[in-house]
Amino acid sequence: GAGVSQSPRYKVTKRGQDVALRCDPISGHVSLYWYRQALGQGPEFLTYFNYEAQQDKSGLPNDRFSAERPEGSISTLTIQRTEQRDSAMYRCASGQERQRQETQYFGPGTRLLVL
Amino acid sequence: GQSLEQPSEVTAVEGAIVQINCTYQTSGFYGLSWYQQHDGGAPTFLSYNGLDGLEETGRFSSFLSRSDSYGYLLLQELQMKDSASYFCALEGSSGSARQLTFGSGTQLTVLP
Numbered sequence: 001g002a003g004v005s006q007s008p009r010y011k012v013t014k015r016g017q018d019v020a021l022r023c024d025p026i027s028g029h030v031s032l033y034w035y036r037q038a039l040g041q042g043p044e045f046l047t048y049f050n051y052e053a054q055q056d057k058s059g060l061p062n063d064r065f066s067a068e069r070p071e072g073s074i075s076t077l078t079i080q081r082t083e084q085r086d087s088a089m090y091r092c093a094s095g096q097e098r099q100r101q102e103t104q105y106f107g108p109g110t111r112l113l114v115l
Numbered sequence: 116g117q118s119l120e121q122p123s124e125v126t127a128v129e130g131a132i133v134q135i136n137c138t139y140q141t142s143g144f145y146g147l148s149w150y151q152q153h154d155g156g157a158p159t160f161l162s163y164n165g166l167d168g169l170e171e172t173g174r175f176s177s178f179l180s181r182s183d184s185y186g187y188l189l190l191q192e193l194q195m196k197d198s199a200s201y202f203c204a205l206e207g208s209s210g211s212a213r214q215l216t217f218g219s220g221t222q223l224t225v226l227p
Contacts, residue, residue: 091157
């Protein structure tokens with residue numbers, strides 16, 4: 001079946017603009033995660049949804065970052081008043097727990113460049 | 116907090132066996148996962164250890180020792196396509212149910 005998809009794949013924006021990044025998880029997956037990955041580093045946790053409930057947003061860097069998953073499927077990560085330091089690869093992952101283990105499946109990411 | 120340490124680079128020849136070590140510090144976690152990431156690609160799941168011991172999946176095996184705060188990924192019969200970055204990740208170590216905390220990755224280069 002289809003994997004996790006993200007759009008746009010690339011986004012170039014000017015400092016101060018708002019951006020919205022979309023994640024379409026694997027159908028039926030309950031869990032949805034947002035991560036941010038800098039070049040040469042591992043992904044860094046941002047936030048987690050269980051169905052439509054945002055259960056952990058401890059990784060969001062500041063209040064310019066927000067996320068939603070209103071119907072428990074597609075999720076949007078919004079960054080307001082972007083800054084150059086927000087430039088990174090933003091990855092979404094979805095997962096389903098089976099036998100007390102949850103494998104996370106990552107999407108291709110959105111590469112954000114803030115000029 | 117949580118932290119993971121793994122070597123930044125490993126080089127091996129085709130057909131060989133390589134072991135990538137991972138040591139960690141955490142107050143609690145569900146398990147240790149391993150992900151592979153090719154340049155420009157998404158991380159893909161390789162293996163998971165919820166309990167101590169060895170898990171084998173084809174050419175890849177992973178090991179966990181909670182008492183030693185240590186794990187490793189073993190890759191056998193190396194192929195050129197195995198050249199990639201490999202990340203160890205603690206599952207559920209920062210409060211959220213299954214959040215992954217990643218190490219900084221090991222770049223594996225397989226030589227002909």
